[in-house]
Structures are given as C-alpha cells and as structure tokens.
Amino acid sequence: MSMKLKVVVEADQDGVHVARCPSLKGCWSQGKTKAEAVENIKEAILLYLDAGEKSFKPTSKQKVLSVTL
Numbered sequence: 001m002s003m004k005l006k007v008v009v010e011a012d013q014d015g016v017h018v019a020r021c022p023s024l025k026g027c028w029s030q031g032k033t034k035a036e037a038v039e040n041i042k043e044a045i046l047l048y049l050d051a052g053e054k055s056f057k058p059t060s061k062q063k064v065l066s067v068t069l
Contacts, residue, residue: 007041009034024048 009019017034019041021027029044031037058064 005045007038007045009037009041019044021045021048 005021005023007019007021009017011017016030016032017037018028018030019037021041024045027041027044027048029037029040031040
C-alpha cells in the first residue's frame with residue numbers, strides 16, 4: 001500500500017517533538033527527536049488505519065471496495 005499523508009511535527013516547551021496527522025482525527029505521536037517522532041507517527045498511522053478497517057462491519061446493503069491512492 002502506498003499513500004501520502006501530511007504530518008505536522010513541532011517541538012513542545014520541553015523539547016519533545018510532537019507529530020500529528022491532521023487528516024486522521026486523534027492520530028498523534030511523539031519522540032525525543034524529529035526523526036523519532038516521524039517514525040512513531042508512521043506507526044501510529046498504520047495502526048489507526050488497521051483499527052478502522054477491523055472495526056467496520058458492513059450491512060447487507062453495503063459493498064466494500066478497495067481503492068489505491
């Protein structure tokens with residue numbers, strides 16, 4: 001799967017780098033460095049998307065399709 005999402009990374013007042021993905025509500029992570037925060041948000045995004053997929057139960061009137069972005 002290949003997908004591009006924008007993330008925002010900024011250092012807080014304690015120097016911890018906080019990362020979030022604005023298009024995925026509530027998808028946040030952090031790291032001691034910017035690089036660590038980026039790696040952590042990548043993992044958080046994958047977990048976020050995986051959890052959404054597993055929790056969705058289609059009704060008999062719905063059809064599930066896969067699309068590639």
